Amino acid sequence: MSDAIRGTANGTAPVPLSVLDLVTVGSGRTATQALGTSVALARLAERRGYHRHWVAEHHSMPGVASSSPAVILAHLAAHTERIRLGSGGVMLPNHAPLVIAEQFGTLEALAPGRVDLGLGRAPGTDGATAAALRRTDRPHEGADEFPQQLAELTRFLDDDFPDGHPYARIHAVPGPVQGPTGRPPVWLLGSSGFSARLAGTLGLPFAFAHHFSAHNTLPALELYRDSFRPSAALAEPYAVIGVSALAADDEKEARRQVLTGALSMLRLRTGRPGLIPTPEEAEAYPFTPAEREFAESWLANIVYGTPDAVRAGLDGLRGRTGADELMITANAHGGEARLRSYELIADAYDLPGAG
Numbered sequence: 001m002s003d004a005i006r007g008t009a010n011g012t013a014p015v016p017l018s019v020l021d022l023v024t025v026g027s028g029r030t031a032t033q034a035l036g037t038s039v040a041l042a043r044l045a046e047r048r049g050y051h052r053h054w055v056a057e058h059h060s061m062p063g064v065a066s067s068s069p070a071v072i073l074a075h076l077a078a079h080t081e082r083i084r085l086g087s088g089g090v091m092l093p094n095h096a097p098l099v100i101a102e103q104f105g106t107l108e109a110l111a112p113g114r115v116d117l118g119l120g121r122a123p124g125t126d127g128a129t130a131a132a133l134r135r136t137d138r139p140h141e142g143a144d145e146f147p148q149q150l151a152e153l154t155r156f157l158d159d160d161f162p163d164g165h166p167y168a169r170i171h172a173v174p175g176p177v178q179g180p181t182g183r184p185p186v187w188l189l190g191s192s193g194f195s196a197r198l199a200g201t202l203g204l205p206f207a208f209a210h211h212f213s214a215h216n217t218l219p220a221l222e223l224y225r226d227s228f229r230p231s232a233a234l235a236e237p238y239a240v241i242g243v244s245a246l247a248a249d250d251e252k253e254a255r256r257q258v259l260t261g262a263l264s265m266l267r268l269r270t271g272r273p274g275l276i277p278t279p280e281e282a283e284a285y286p287f288t289p290a291e292r293e294f295a296e297s298w299l300a301n302i303v304y305g306t307p308d309a310v311r312a313g314l315d316g317l318r319g320r321t322g323a324d325e326l327m328i329t330a331n332a333h334g335g336e337a338r339l340r341s342y343e344l345i346a347d348a349y350d351l352p353g354a355g
Contacts, residue, residue: 018326
């Protein structure tokens with residue numbers, strides 16, 4: 001298994017740590033500022049020994065400026081030198097497989113040996129927006145065709161359609177013949193059992209969205225490992241879990257910061273998406289009993305507190321799940337709190353590059 005997947009190249013933590021960046025936009029801030037924070041975060045992650053930095057495709061969400069992962073990754077590649085960069089993920093049914101092969105072939109040419117292609121089958125948005133993206137009045141059909149789309153994308157990435165196939169004379173350029181490192185490794189992402197089983201059957205690395213589907217984490221990982229078949233990509237299962245975690249100098253400040261994400265998610269789930277609220281706005285919000293129950297339930301799946309408390313929580317989660325890598329997302333209103341959190345977590349794990 002290569003270091004690109006195994007995750008031991010950059011850090012000395014007992015389990016490799018990585019970054020999941022949602023490019024969040026806080027109230028009173030702009031997308032330009034959020035993208036600037038992403039550059040600062042990628043540089044910090046590289047300096048501190050985080051293994052990879054992924055961005056996730058979302059649409060029609062004012063507080064999440066990551067609608068175009070390939071564009072953002074090209075920008076991050078220009079501002080970093082070593083850290084792996086990837087999609088966590090690209091929602092394949094939203095796109096033609098040839099387009100994704102071309103985009104990530106281009107990224108691989110820009111940053112050879114540093115690019116991951118993580119794929120999901122959800123739309124990353126609501127039904128109406130998915131219909132607009134997919135140019136159909138039946139947007140959910142794309143998810144059912146995910147295995148076929150994945151097979152087509154893989155053929156384009158490897159440039160190996162068989163003779164007689166309608167696409168045999170079509171080439172994704174740039175592609176493996178144009179670069180020294182071949183094509184990016186493919187990962188499957190999921191929040192249920194579908195992609196877990198498919199990733200296992202195909203022998204691909206798997207990333208599970210524990211940060212918003214915690215109740216499915218253990219069943220999905222068990223299904224992935226039970227269904228795993230060795231492949232050219234992997235000899236044994238490799239599972240990453242995405243986890244929401246935020247460290248601050250004291251527990252009270254950490255809770256102030258994560259409450260902003262809970263309120264943002266509440267608004268999203270009730271059809272009121274917007275920018276990430278400030279800590280002051282979240283503290284002053286008049287939660288109803290039902291809303292308070294939702295917020296507390298959401299916070300229960302976030303690892304937050306002092307750096308030592310966060311490390312203990314992450315280590316405990318890793319112990320319960322057997323995850324091979326932890327991919328941390330820190331959702332807060334301001335970029336300063338997010339950057340500070342990743343620094344503190346790196347300090348707690350004695351990662352290199354302090355200061």
